[in-house]
Amino acid sequence: MEERKGFGTNFGFLMAAVGSAVGLGNIWGFPNKMGASGGFTFLIIYLILAVCCGFIVMVGELAIGRKTGKGAVAAYHAISKKFKWMGWMGILSAFLILFFYCALGGYCIKYTVVNIGDLFNASFGSGAAAELAAANDTSVGAEVFGAFIGNPTEAIIYGLIFVALTMLIVLGGVGGGIEKVCSVGMPALFVALLICIIRACTLPGAVNGLKYMFVPGWAVTNGVIEKAPDFLTVLATAGGQMFFSLSLGMGAMITYGSYLQKKENIQKNALLIVIMDTLVALMAGLCVLPGRFALDPNGALGGPKLLFITMQNVFDRMDAVGPIFGIIFYLLVVFAAISSSISLLEVIVAHFVDKARDEGKGDKRKAYTLIAAACVGLGCILVCADALGTTGFAPGNLLGMTGDLPTWAADWLDFFDMLSEGIMMPLGAMLMSLMIGWEIGPEVIKGEVEQSGHAMGSYGFFKICVKFITPLCMILILYGQIKEFFF
Numbered sequence: 001m002e003e004r005k006g007f008g009t010n011f012g013f014l015m016a017a018v019g020s021a022v023g024l025g026n027i028w029g030f031p032n033k034m035g036a037s038g039g040f041t042f043l044i045i046y047l048i049l050a051v052c053c054g055f056i057v058m059v060g061e062l063a064i065g066r067k068t069g070k071g072a073v074a075a076y077h078a079i080s081k082k083f084k085w086m087g088w089m090g091i092l093s094a095f096l097i098l099f100f101y102c103a104l105g106g107y108c109i110k111y112t113v114v115n116i117g118d119l120f121n122a123s124f125g126s127g128a129a130a131e132l133a134a135a136n137d138t139s140v141g142a143e144v145f146g147a148f149i150g151n152p153t154e155a156i157i158y159g160l161i162f163v164a165l166t167m168l169i170v171l172g173g174v175g176g177g178i179e180k181v182c183s184v185g186m187p188a189l190f191v192a193l194l195i196c197i198i199r200a201c202t203l204p205g206a207v208n209g210l211k212y213m214f215v216p217g218w219a220v221t222n223g224v225i226e227k228a229p230d231f232l233t234v235l236a237t238a239g240g241q242m243f244f245s246l247s248l249g250m251g252a253m254i255t256y257g258s259y260l261q262k263k264e265n266i267q268k269n270a271l272l273i274v275i276m277d278t279l280v281a282l283m284a285g286l287c288v289l290p291g292r293f294a295l296d297p298n299g300a301l302g303g304p305k306l307l308f309i310t311m312q313n314v315f316d317r318m319d320a321v322g323p324i325f326g327i328i329f330y331l332l333v334v335f336a337a338i339s340s341s342i343s344l345l346e347v348i349v350a351h352f353v354d355k356a357r358d359e360g361k362g363d364k365r366k367a368y369t370l371i372a373a374a375c376v377g378l379g380c381i382l383v384c385a386d387a388l389g390t391t392g393f394a395p396g397n398l399l400g401m402t403g404d405l406p407t408w409a410a411d412w413l414d415f416f417d418m419l420s421e422g423i424m425m426p427l428g429a430m431l432m433s434l435m436i437g438w439e440i441g442p443e444v445i446k447g448e449v450e451q452s453g454h455a456m457g458s459y460g461f462f463k464i465c466v467k468f469i470t471p472l473c474m475i476l477i478l479y480g481q482i483k484e485f486f487f
């Protein structure tokens with residue numbers, strides 16, 4: 001039978017797992033949610049949740065993956081009678097996230113190209129948008145974005161380029177494609193982020209960005225937001241953000257864990273992934289928020305508009321070096337998005353490739369990667385053509401809803417996000433902790449973690465959390481998420 005090839009080194013695994021975790025969620029989600037939800041207070045709640053839920057589920061997923069040596073579906077199947085359907089929920093989540101993630105990845109490629117155009121004063125830069133902005137009294141970022149989403153064909157082409165790049169890396173396999181790309185790309189991303197932070201934090205007025213992000217209550221006192229959210233909302237925001245940011249609850253870490261060698265230390269790796277992901281989220285805040293407060297004080301603070309309008313205004317309003325920082329920044333975001341999208345595609349591909357191998361059909365990676373990428377491409381086309389709900393076939397329009405549409409129904413991006421990030425991922429994480437705590441037993445995880453020869457020092461803590469604390473927090477988070485989406 002064909003050999004199942006995994007990560008060559010622990011560094012390669014770590015970079016791939018951190019690459020999966022670090023993505024758009026860190027850049028446009030975390031800083032703004034932290035600023036709007038109480039600064040340092042939010043950070044402390046986030047960190048407590050990251051330790052009591054994120055770390056616990058991370059150890060559980062990596063251990064289950066390595067123990068079974070299988071992708072999400074087969075891993076659940078091998079380990080649990082009651083929860084064996086959950087792997088399929090993971091595959092569905094992976095598809096839904098990829099649909100909007102690839103569309104957004106394509107937007108980022110487009111913005112890299114625009115900034116290259118600006119650097120060389122070429123026609124594909126933002127020159128035409130600057131003229132329109134002057135005539136319409138808007139901003140360059142708003143005009144670039146408006147023109148781009150007003151041209152769905154262009155958005156579709158860029159989205160499909162992003163799908164193709166993701167596909168090419170996954171075609172190379174785990175050791176050959178994913179590990180190689182992440183081992184070089186993640187350190188490069190870190191350096192690029194440092195360069196952008198230095199530029200952003202030395203702009204005049206940048207300090208307000210830091211105050212918004214860190215000082216409790218600053219956002220309300222200074223009228224940036226109307227009122228502080230209540231505790232349950234903050235908990236749900238921090239929890240939802242954490243699961244999405246750590247790529248948990250949908251089989252990505254089970255899949256990566258299944259390629260991890262027995263000698264590697266799961267406990268240490270899980271801790272490092274949580275720490276690095278949080279560090280990059282904080283660093284992303286130090287890059288985008290000072291820029292926004294210094295150069296586009298009325299700009300969006302989070303979401304696609306932060307990335308594609310506010311940040312483009314920031315680069316436009318810097319002096320001659322603006323396009324250079326624009327190129328570095330958008331390339332950084334493209335890479336953060338690609339290192340996440342390859343882990344999502346791998347969740348899908350690993351399942352079908354393993355199945356074919358087990359049935360003696362040989363290595364079918366090429367065929368399944370192409371098929372999965374084609375399906376992702378179709379979803380990506382839908383999100384790009386919808387152009388953030390501006391072309392009249394948003395879910396709410398199709399459902400015949402009238403008046404102001406709720407966020408989840410206003411466009412396909414938010415609809416897929418609501419289903420995956422809002423519901424399926426926290427649900428997946430909650431069921432995973434219940435399965436470990438009450439069906440298979442935490443000692444199974446301990447046994448797997450200790451295969452490396454290192455004692456599981458956190459076992460006492462792990463046991464209490466996985467049985468009681470994690471499921472309880474997850475219920476609150478899930479309740480808060482559903483309430484936020486629908487009520």
Ligand code: PFF
Pocket residue numbers: 020021022023024025026097244245246247248250252340341343344
């Ligand atoms: N963690 C990624 C982010 O923060 O953008 C999103 C993500 C990637 C979620 C991979 C789930 C996943 F499997």
